[in-house]
Amino acid sequence: MSTSHELLWSIGELAERAGATVKTVRFYSDQGLLPEAARSSGGHRRYGLPALERLQLIRSLRALDLSLPEIRRILEDEDAVGSVLESAVDSRLRELGSELKALRWREAALQLVRDCPPAQRAGRLRLLTALNTPPSTAPLARFWRAWLPPRMPARATAAFLDAAVPQPPDEPHPSQALAFARLHAMTTAPCPDGQQPQPEVHRVAGARGAALLYAGLLEAFELAAPRLRRAHDPHPGEALDAYVGAYASAYRSHDTHEFRRSLAARLSAEPPLSQYWELAGIVLTPPGGRPQPTPGSADNWLRTALQLDNARAGSGADGGEG
Missing domain, CATH: 1.10.1660.10 (Multidrug-efflux Transporter Regulator; Chain: A; Domain 2)
Structure with missing residues (x-):
């Protein structure tokens, strides 16, 4: 009272x-x-x-x-x-971060529609509105899961997806938003024959062999990445040895000059995914920034290094016979 x-x-x-x-x-x-x-x-x-x-x-x-x-x-x-306040504030900060990210992606999409030629606006709008905001990487992950061998171990699959799927930036430049929208369209489009093409090595290596293959390839890509960042020309060395070794293990072979020549021929016959990696590189690199290596750019660098190594080996063999 x-x-x-x-x-x-x-x-x-x-x-x-x-x-x-x-x-x-x-x-x-x-x-x-x-x-x-x-x-x-x-x-x-x-x-x-x-x-x-x-x-x-x-x-x-x-x-x-x-x-x-x-x-x-x-x-x-x-x-x-x-404890309650800390938990509540953390939760609200996460929500606000997601809301701000969605607004920035919408802003980038509106800029893309506004700045493109009038005749292209309807098509660009359809391309961009197919994305959630903020966009999800789930369609890209599904694309690669279908590309990888069935029953590949979960840990190996997760490691590959972590390297292959670019994360959408929180504050995208319009060019990054457009590249991610094109990646989304590319990975959700139906395959012409109803089945996604896979490289020959998947059939040869099987699920467990493919897990070892991609573990070795990721190691080779990491070794090549510093060279790509410094814009070094492709050349033989530790990264190429790891790259060839991964394939030699998958094909149950040994790293010999003959195997390197056959590997170059096999790789050149594989279905190209250059468009995917080009778009992924744009998503990862804001305009004016230093290009970020992707598994695709590292793979291209190593393939070129392999071709150079084969050419030098062939030249040396010819010189020895002469």
Whole structure:
């Protein structure tokens, strides 16, 4: 009960002091979140300073998008304030990050539609609206899962997808947004014959052999990546040896000059995926930035290095015979 000298307010006066509506104050009172100091002779609620402080706290917590159960827990258990607030703030920050990313992708898409020739706007709009905002990498992952050998071990598949699927940037340049939209269209388009073509080595190596193959190839790509970043010309060396060794293991062979010649011929006969890797490189590299290596660009670099190595070996063999 209140004392005779305690300042008491009606529900309207409390609402006015807190900058809230009477409806809001009544709602929190009905939920049992605002302490009543007394009742008037007519049965009307009267509130003191603790109710004003409690109402201000509730409104601050609501501004953080905390739910009513979370607010009740904070009000009823002071020990839970820190953990509940931390969890709520972290959750809201994640949500805001996702919302901001979606807005930036929409902005980039609108710029692309605005800046393209009028005759191309309808087609570009269809291309871009096929994407979620922010875009999902799931269609690209499905494309590669269909390309990889069936029953390939999950860990090996995950490692390959991590390298092969470019993550959409949080703040895309319009060129990056367009490249990702084209990747999405490319990977979701039906195959001409209803079945995605696969390289010969998948059939030879099988699921487990392919897992070893791609582990070796990823190692070779990592070795080649610094050379690509420094724009070094392709050349034989440690990266090429790892590259050839991965294929030699898959084909159950040995790294010999003869195998390197046959490997170059096999690789040249494989279905090209150059468009995918070109687009992936654009997604990963903002305009003006240093080009980021992709498995595709590393593979091209290593194939060229293999061709150069074969040419030098052939030249040396010819010179020896002469």
